Amino acid sequence: MGVEQKLGDMGIMTTTLENVVNWSRTNAMWPMLFGLACCAIEMMAAQASHFDMSRFGMELMRASPRQSDLMIVAGRLSRKMAPVLRRLYDQMPEPKWVIAMGDCASCGGVFNNYAIVQGVDEIVPVDVYLAGCPPRPEALIHSVVTLYEKVKGEKFKDAANA
Amino acid sequence: MDKKLETIVQALQEKFNTKYEEFRGEVHMFMSADTIIEALTLLRDKYDFELLSALSAVDYYPQQSPRFHVIYQLSSLARNLTLQLRVPLNGDDPRIPTATRVYEVANWRERELLDMFGITPEGHPDPRRILMPDGTEGHPLRRDFPLGYEEPQFTFNFDEIDLRKPYAKE
Numbered sequence: 243m244g245v246e247q248k249l250g251d252m253g254i255m256t257t258t259l260e261n262v263v264n265w266s267r268t269n270a271m272w273p274m275l276f277g278l279a280c281c282a283i284e285m286m287a288a289q290a291s292h293f294d295m296s297r298f299g300m301e302l303m304r305a306s307p308r309q310s311d312l313m314i315v316a317g318r319l320s321r322k323m324a325p326v327l328r329r330l331y332d333q334m335p336e337p338k339w340v341i342a343m344g345d346c347a348s349c350g351g352v353f354n355n356y357a358i359v360q361g362v363d364e365i366v367p368v369d370v371y372l373a374g375c376p377p378r379p380e381a382l383i384h385s386v387v388t389l390y391e392k393v394k395g396e397k398f399k400d401a402a403n404a
Numbered sequence: 405m406d407k408k409l410e411t412i413v414q415a416l417q418e419k420f421n422t423k424y425e426e427f428r429g430e431v432h433m434f435m436s437a438d439t440i441i442e443a444l445t446l447l448r449d450k451y452d453f454e455l456l457s458a459l460s461a462v463d464y465y466p467q468q469s470p471r472f473h474v475i476y477q478l479s480s481l482a483r484n485l486t487l488q489l490r491v492p493l494n495g496d497d498p499r500i501p502t503a504t505r506v507y508e509v510a511n512w513r514e515r516e517l518l519d520m521f522g523i524t525p526e527g528h529p530d531p532r533r534i535l536m537p538d539g540t541e542g543h544p545l546r547r548d549f550p551l552g553y554e555e556p557q558f559t560f561n562f563d564e565i566d567l568r569k570p571y572a573k574e
Contacts, residue, residue: 322537350554356544357536360554367572 268390274310275303279317281344281376288379307333318346319359331366342368345375432488444506453478459513465547470494502528520545
C-alpha cells in the first residue's frame with residue numbers, strides 16, 4: 243500500500259510522497275465509458291455485480307473524458323473512428339492511461355483489412371495490452387491490476403521530463 | 405415464375421427490349437443505364453413496386469466485362485412480388501443516373517456505390533463518401549483494391565516489425 247513504516251502506537255506512518263500519490267491514483271481510477279464493439283459487453287460484465295470491478299476502486303465509468311483517468315479501448319477501431327478516439331484521449335486530463343482491450347484493439351485481430359486500425363497504439367500510447375477475443379471479465383480485471391503495478395512504479399522525475 | 409410477375413416482365417421486355425434471367429424463382433432483368441430511371445418510375449407507378457429494398461453493386465472483375473453490375477432490388481408489398489434490375493457498367497468512369505428522384509431511399513445507397521465501387525451517381529443531391537473517411541484513396545469493394553495486408557508479429561520477426569510500426573508518440 244505504499245506504507246513504509248508504522249511508528250509504534252503514535253498513529254503516525256511514514257512514507258514517500260511518491261508512494262502516496264501513486265497509491266491514491268490506483269485506488270480511485272475512473273475509466274471512461276467507451277465501448278466500440280463486443281469487448282464492451284465484457285467490460286459491462288466486469289462492472290456489474292458478478293465480477294464487480296469497483297472492488298479495485300473503479301467505482302464508476304465516467305461518460306465524460308474530462309473526468310476519467312483510464313481509457314479502455316474495448317473493441318476494433320475503424321479508421322473513421324480513429325480521429326474521434328484520439329480526440330477523446332486528448333480531452334482526458336493528465337495523468338492518463340490506456341488499456342487496449344482484446345485482440346482487435348491490440349493488433350487488429352481478425353480484421354486484417356482496409357477499414358480497421360491495426361492496433362490502437364498507432365493512435366494513442368498504450369500501457370497494457372490485453373489478449374483475448376473477447377477477454378473474460380476477470381482478464382480485464384487482471385489487466386487493470388497489472389496497470390496498477392505499473393502506476394505504483396511511476397516516478398516523479400519521469401513525469402517531469404516528459 | 406410467378407404468374408403475376410410474368411406479365412410485368414413481359415411488359416418490360418417489350419418496352420425496353422431487354423433479356424432476363426431466372427434463378428430459383430428470382431428474376432433478374434438487365435437494363436441499360438439510359439433506361440433504368442424510366443423503368444424504375446414505371447415499376448413504381450404502374451406496377452406498385454413501392455419499395456426499393458436494396459441498391460448495391462457487384463464487381464465481376466476479371467471474369468466478366470463489363471465488370472460492374474448495379475443491382476436494384478424492388479419489392480411490391482401490395483402484390484407480394486420482388487424483382488431485380490441489373491445494370492451492367494464498364495470499368496472506366498462508370499456512371500449511373502441517380503434514382504433519388506424515384507426512390508428517396510436511394511440517396512445513401514448511391515453514396516455507398518460511390519464510396520465502395522467508384523460508380524458516380526449523376527445528379528445526386530449529396531455526392532460524398534458515406535463509409536470511408538474523407539481523403540481515402542480508392543474504392544475498397546473493387547476486386548483490384550489491395551487487401552491492405554499487415555504482416556503478423558511473431559517472436560522471430562517481432563523486433564523488425566516493431567521498428568517500422570507507426571506507434572503514437574504521446
